[in-house]
Amino acid sequence: MTSTLTPRRAPRPPRGRPLLRTSYAQDMGLLNTPAKRSSTALVILAAFTVPFFVTDDLLLIFTLGLIASVGAIGLNLVTGYAGQVSLGHAFFLGIGAYTGAVLGGDPEGSVTGYGLPMWIWLPAAGVVAAVAGLIVGPVAVRLRGLYLAIVTLGLVFLGEHIFREARTFTGGPGVGRRGPDLELFGVDFAQAGTLFGLGLSRDQQQYLLALVFLIVFAFLGRNIARSGVGRAFSAVRDRDVAAAVIGVNLTVYKVMAFAMSSFFAGVAGALYYAVVGVFEPGAFGLLLSIQYLAMVLIGGVATISGSIMGALFITSLPRIAQEIAHLFPVISTSTAGGGIINVFQFEAILYGLLIIGFLIFEPRGLFGIWMRIRNYWKGWPFSY
Numbered sequence: 001m002t003s004t005l006t007p008r009r010a011p012r013p014p015r016g017r018p019l020l021r022t023s024y025a026q027d028m029g030l031l032n033t034p035a036k037r038s039s040t041a042l043v044i045l046a047a048f049t050v051p052f053f054v055t056d057d058l059l060l061i062f063t064l065g066l067i068a069s070v071g072a073i074g075l076n077l078v079t080g081y082a083g084q085v086s087l088g089h090a091f092f093l094g095i096g097a098y099t100g101a102v103l104g105g106d107p108e109g110s111v112t113g114y115g116l117p118m119w120i121w122l123p124a125a126g127v128v129a130a131v132a133g134l135i136v137g138p139v140a141v142r143l144r145g146l147y148l149a150i151v152t153l154g155l156v157f158l159g160e161h162i163f164r165e166a167r168t169f170t171g172g173p174g175v176g177r178r179g180p181d182l183e184l185f186g187v188d189f190a191q192a193g194t195l196f197g198l199g200l201s202r203d204q205q206q207y208l209l210a211l212v213f214l215i216v217f218a219f220l221g222r223n224i225a226r227s228g229v230g231r232a233f234s235a236v237r238d239r240d241v242a243a244a245v246i247g248v249n250l251t252v253y254k255v256m257a258f259a260m261s262s263f264f265a266g267v268a269g270a271l272y273y274a275v276v277g278v279f280e281p282g283a284f285g286l287l288l289s290i291q292y293l294a295m296v297l298i299g300g301v302a303t304i305s306g307s308i309m310g311a312l313f314i315t316s317l318p319r320i321a322q323e324i325a326h327l328f329p330v331i332s333t334s335t336a337g338g339g340i341i342n343v344f345q346f347e348a349i350l351y352g353l354l355i356i357g358f359l360i361f362e363p364r365g366l367f368g369i370w371m372r373i374r375n376y377w378k379g380w381p382f383s384y
Contacts, residue, residue, distance in 0.1 A: 028226045030219070047211055051204040059203040060275075065274045065315035066210040072295040072307040073221040074264025080292075080302035081225055082257035083237025084140050088152030089265055089292045092157035093131050094284035096125040096266025097179070097273040102169050104180025104274075111177045112169050118184045122270055129266025130259045137255030144240070153282075156286050163281035176280030182206065206275055213271065214308070217264060222304045224260065233257055235304075294351060298358050300367030309366040312333045321347040 031037045051331055071093060078084050090122055104121035105113025117122075136155065163170045171177035182189035189205045200208075224230050230255045235243035244250050273279045291314055299310020325331040325343040331344040341349075362368050 002266040011080065023153075025191030030222060030226065032090050044215065048208070051200070051207045056201060056203040059207050061319055062312070062314055063203065063207045063210045064272060064277060065312040066214045066293075067268055067275065068309035069214050069308040070217045070271070070317050071215060071265050072292055072311040073300065073304055074268065075292050076296050076302065076304070076307045077221060077224065077264070078257045078261035080296055080307075081230060081237065082233040083240075083253065084254060084257055085145065085149040086258075086261070086291065087149050087286075087289050088136070088155035088159075089261075090284045090286070090288035091152075091155040092129045092132060092262040092265035093269035093272075093288065093292075094159050094163055094281075095262075096129045096269030097279060097284070098163065098169055099128040099266065100125040100180045100270030100274060101177055105178065107358065109178070111167075111171050112286050118180070118182065121180050122267060124262040125270035126266040130263040133258040133260075133262025134255060136262075137258035138251070140250045140254045140258060147277070148268070153286070155291055156284070157339070160281060160285055163284060166184045170281050176278050177277055179276060181268070182209070184209070210271070210275070213267075217267070217306055218308065221307075223263070225302075229253070229256065232339050256335045290351070294355055296352055298365050300365035301363075303365075305370075306367030309370075313366065317350060318347055322351060 031040055050062065053063070069293060071089065074087050074092075075086065078086050083114045103111050103114050103116045103124055104118065105111065105115070107113050107115045113342075132358050136152070139151055164173050169177075187193065187195060187205070190202060190351075191206065192199070192201045194200070195205055195208070232243070232301050234249050235246070236250060236253055236257075240250055295310035295314045296307060297310070298313060299308065300306020321343050322333065325333050325346060328380075330340045331346050358365055364371065
């Protein structure tokens with residue numbers, strides 16, 4: 001006897017209504033409209049052509065912005081999607097950076113190093129940071145809001161002390177240590193070379209490497225956000241008591257959010273300071289946590305695209321501040337004087353004004369501005 005049962009398929013949208021979604025799977029699709037698929041492909045294609053049209057100094061800024069985007073996506077997972085306010089992101093970035101530097105560092109150097117290849121030290125940096133997140137995660141179950149923010153802020157000060165005193169691994173303040181070598185599958189990204197038959201400079205190779213990693217982690221973050229785990233994060237964020245009533249295990253998902261966020265931060269920290277080259281314990285202070293929080297707030301909370309926009313913008317802000325300083329004599333381009341304020345003070349002022357301005361006038365950040373522009377042109381010439 002043969003079975004007449006056939007696999008159940010998602011219903012097709014009615015003829016003439018290709019964008020009408022008739023199943024939950026269609027609504028939660030990764031790229032669920034032709035416009036999203038085509039625009040994503042165009043953005044990725046344009047991103048791959050950038051290194052052939054901009055100078056190396058700008059390319060380095062873009063490279064650091066792409067790597068910072070990975071860390072910003074991680075912070076958005078725990079703060080934007082899961083609603084767990086964290087000011088300790090710098091701690092996990094530092095753990096990732098030093099794990100990568102120790103495992104991939106020079107074995108004959110003045111500080112500890114094992115000379116392991118990149119395909120080992122980079123994921124290991126994420127795993128070690130994730131383990132630290134698993135340790136911190138249970139604390140998040142008992143705390144929320146301001147109390148959780150203060151506890152994670154304490155991690156930054158604790159991390160600064162550990163990084164300062166562990167001179168065997170970190171080199172100590174004022175000395176620091178070199179990042180690991182950027183060499184993967186026989187390609188040395190720390191010097192000019194040939195990649196896929198193209199002669200590329202060091203900055204061009206590092207940009208392309210950072211872009212590939214961002215694409216991988218952006219799709220990973222988006223898949224987490226649209227999965228059952230991501231929906232549980234949103235339930236915990238919106239009303240944790242109600243989430244617990246309907247069966248969401250608060251302990252499991254809060255710990256999971258911290259672990260995932262820490263993994264992203266660890267990878268970003270290791271890769272970022274491998275590109276920078278030399279770093280010291282003072283790099284992982286409160287200011288770094290504030291910068292990443294600004295990336296999320298200015299880019300857009302609970303959006304992967306917003307994390308990337310915010311990271312690129314904040315990373316480019318020092319260069320923007322310098323260009324503005326050249327236009328106004330009251331802003332000195334150095335600390336030696338010559339103006340009412342110097343460019344570094346002006347940059348700090350911009351940070352504060354941007355955070356305040358976006359929170360008041362555009363809480364959805366740069367992503368919200370993009371949505372306004374997109375919706376305007378979708379409805380043009382009608383204004384309603």
